[in-house]
Amino acid sequence: xxxxxxxxxxxxxxxxxxxxxxxxxxxxxxxxxxxxxxxxxxxxxxxxxxxxxxxxxxxxxxxxxxxxxxxxxxxxxxxxxxxxxxxxxxxxxxxxxxxxxxxxxxxxxxxxxxxxxxxxxxxxxxxxxxxxxxxxxxxxxxxxxxxxxxxxxxxxxxxxxxxxxxxxxxxxxxxxxxxxxxxxxxxxxxxxxxxxxxxxxxxxxxxxxxxxxxxxxxxxxxxxxxxxxxxxxxxxxxxxxxxxxxxxxxxxxxxxxxxxxxxxxxxxxxxxxxxxxxxxxxxxxxxxxxxxxxxxxxxxxxxxxxxxxxxxxxxxxxxxxxxxxxxxxxxxxxxxxxxxxxxxxxxxxxxxxxxxxxxxxxxxxxxxxxxxxxxxxxxxxxxxxxxxxxxxxxxxxxxxxxxxxxxxxxxxxxxxxxxxxxxxxxxxxxxxxxxxxxxxxxxxxxxxxxxxxxxxxxxxxxxxxxxxxxxxxxxxxxxxxx
Numbered sequence: 086x087x088x089x090x091x092x093x094x095x096x097x098x099x100x101x102x103x104x105x106x107x108x109x110x111x112x113x114x115x116x117x118x119x120x121x122x123x124x125x126x127x128x129x130x131x132x133x134x135x136x137x138x139x140x141x142x143x144x145x146x147x148x149x150x151x152x153x154x155x156x157x158x159x160x161x162x163x164x165x166x167x168x169x170x171x172x173x174x175x176x177x178x179x180x181x182x183x184x185x186x187x188x189x190x191x192x193x194x195x196x197x198x199x200x201x202x203x204x205x206x207x208x209x210x211x212x213x214x215x216x217x218x219x220x221x222x223x224x225x226x227x228x229x230x231x232x233x234x235x236x237x238x239x240x241x242x243x244x245x246x247x248x249x250x251x252x253x254x255x256x257x258x259x260x261x262x263x264x265x266x267x268x269x270x271x272x273x274x275x276x277x278x279x280x281x282x283x284x285x286x287x288x289x290x291x292x293x294x295x296x297x298x299x300x301x302x303x304x305x306x307x308x309x310x311x312x313x314x315x316x317x318x319x320x321x322x323x324x325x326x327x328x329x330x331x332x333x334x335x336x337x338x339x340x341x342x343x344x345x346x347x348x349x350x351x352x353x354x355x356x357x358x359x360x361x362x363x364x365x366x367x368x369x370x371x372x373x374x375x376x377x378x379x380x381x382x383x384x385x386x387x388x389x390x391x392x393x394x395x396x397x398x399x400x401x402x403x404x405x406x407x408x409x410x411x412x413x414x415x416x417x418x419x420x421x422x423x424x425x426x427x428x429x430x431x432x433x434x435x436x437x438x439x440x441x442x443x444x445x446x447x448x449x450x451x452x453x454x455x456x457x458x459x460x461x462x463x464x465x466x467x468x469x470x471x472x473x474x475x476x477x478x479x480x481x482x483x484x485x486x487x488x489x490x491x492x493x494x495x496x497x498x499x500x501x502x503x504x505x506x507x508x509x510x511x512x513x514x515x516x517x518x519x520x521x522x523x524x525x526x527x528x529x530x531x532x533x534x535x536x537x538x539x540x541x542x543x544x545x546x547x548x549x550x551x552x553x554x555x556x557x558x559x560x561x562x563x564x565x566x567x
Contacts, residue, residue, distance in 0.1 A: 091170035094156035096164035146170035271298040391462035405552035432484035445481035
């Protein structure tokens with residue numbers, strides 16, 4: 086490969102394109118070795134646990150090497166492309182082979198390596214892609230704080246930080262660094278269990294993944310030790326090696342859990358076992374709402390916009406939240422506080438080829454009906470194209486999921502993490518209904534509201550659901566209650 090001087094070569098590292106993400110998969114390269122690139126040019130598309138994102142290069146030059154092949158999962162902070170910013174000729178020899186996607190393995194122990202510079206310090210030659218003339222898509226671009234394969238969890242000290250602290254103290258002339266006692270890793274319910282049983286987490290040997298203490302570990306710590314059994318010498322037996330598991334590849338397909346699906350699974354498990362869910366249901370006559378939808382489609386102010394029952398359900402929920410603002414809140418476990426939100430970032434669950442995502446409409450409470458229709462249309466189109474940005478999926482306060490589009494009557498939706506309520510809309514069907522004392526065919530649907538019972542009691546949850554139902558039954562309440 087052509088010799089590259091250190092002064093002219095720049096390495097573009099995998100940025101953190103979302104809050105706290107540790108890795109991303111390279112979906113597609115748009116450049117090859119020898120291509121000329123300019124500041125702000127998109128060089129590749131990557132998929133994180135939240136969305137697919139295009140990455141622009143932050144400087145001009147000639148591509149010298151692609152460090153990873155398409156399909157590779159790369160840790161944040163790892164160099165993925167080398168560019169000769171001096172603008173030299175393209176390499177005359179074949180570049181070194183790109184690294185193939187690494188197989189899924191069990192988490193390895195974190196190696197302790199000296200830090201080359203202080204945590205968070207950026208190389209002088211690297212600059213942010215912001216201001217390159219393109220819409221910025223990177224969030225938190227920069228060099229990883231350490232050389233570990235996984236980034237540390239927020240709010241907890243891990244062995245990587247201990248090693249970095251000790252090495253830095255030694256480099257500063259402080260002699261042997263004092264050992265830093267790390268806080269044992271455990272989820273809040275496990276910490277409470279240990280506290281109730283009087284168990285010191287620091288004395289427990291964790292058995293969970295990544296050194297996390299589990300409930301079983303706590304129970305084992307308080308269980309009485311079994312009485313020792315007499316030692317009986319027996320002839321040593323040669324244990325046969327365990328046979329490798331076999332799978333019927335002709336009848337089974339195994340799909341690695343990664344990206345959006347992996348993040349969704351982790352979020353749903355965390356939500357289901359953290360927030361106490363309560364779900365209430367109501368069946369409502371939405372005949373007048375369906376007539377209003379048809380009338381709005383003919384309105385000149387809404388021409389070309391997305392007008393459907395979901396639009397009016399969203400508006401009804403926003404009105405119900407205005408009438409019952411305490412439902413729009415979140416639970417702060419660390420500070421033991423309830424956070425009341427004076428704004429509504431309305432999440433809309435969207436099924437995409439990469440899995441379920443929940444982008445949200447920022448400040449939906451301030452939008453008029455035409456503005457809300459436009460925002461809904463843009464949200465759905467962007468999600469279907471797989472171009473939803475990580476920022477669009479952060480900061481939601483309440484969510485709507487429309488299971489009726491699949492012909493489902495209703496369901497018990499799980500809360501989006503950090504939110505207090507989620508409303509499910511069932512299929513709208515023509516059913517016999519008592520209307521003005523007579524049985525008539527009417528358009529009927531079932532609504533389901535799940536809420537966090539730590540924040541929302543039965544009375545508040547019932548009021549919100551009843552308000553949404555009342556508006557959909559009599560849409561003119563949108564005017565009188567708004």
